Amino acid sequence: MQTSGFRFQTTGIEGAFVCNAMKQLPNILTGCRILFSVALIFVPLFGLWFFVLYIAAGLTDIADGIAARHLDAESRFGALFDSFADVFFLIICTIRILPILSIDRWLWIWMLIIVLIKIVSMISALVYKHSLVMLHTPRHGKSAEACFSFYL
Numbered sequence: 001m002q003t004s005g006f007r008f009q010t011t012g013i014e015g016a017f018v019c020n021a022m023k024q025l026p027n028i029l030t031g032c033r034i035l036f037s038v039a040l041i042f043v044p045l046f047g048l049w050f051f052v053l054y055i056a057a058g059l060t061d062i063a064d065g066i067a068a069r070h071l072d073a074e075s076r077f078g079a080l081f082d083s084f085a086d087v088f089f090l091i092i093c094t095i096r097i098l099p100i101l102s103i104d105r106w107l108w109i110w111m112l113i114i115v116l117i118k119i120v121s122m123i124s125a126l127v128y129k130h131s132l133v134m135l136h137t138p139r140h141g142k143s144a145e146a147c148f149s150f151y152l
Contacts, residue, residue, distance in 0.1 A: 026068035026078055030085045033060040037089045045096055057089055 036057040043049040068074045
């Protein structure tokens with residue numbers, strides 16, 4: 001098996017297996033982000049392990065999209081799984097970090113309004129389209145990377 005960047009040149013049944021297994025790499029990275037997010041619940045806030053898990057989760061968020069594009073493994077399931085993992089990571093970080101911050105009431109109200117708008121838009125899309133619809137675009141990924149860096 002010869003490699004050229006991210007592309008694999010393979011022959012025979014072993015090569016087909018490797019190619020199919022490699023196409024699952026983006027989903028495996030996304031699954032790791034969910035596991036890292038769950039682990040964030042059990043480590044001391046802002047301790048070494050918190051930062052290690054936080055950075056690992058952020059890096060898998062960046063890497064899964066790159067891997068999906070380079071391996072030609074983009075799929076509807078992968079996009080929804082990635083969006084779910086993003087929301088899950090955000091919820092865990094919010095639950096862990098917000099309680100220790102001193103935030104004015106007006107800011108809490110605006111955050112609640114934004115969350116409610118997001119929930120209403122997802123429910124509206126579910127009713128109208130009869131499927132779960134989540135925004136998943138390259139710009140969405142770039143904004144997620146910016147937010148990830150901001151928390152650091």
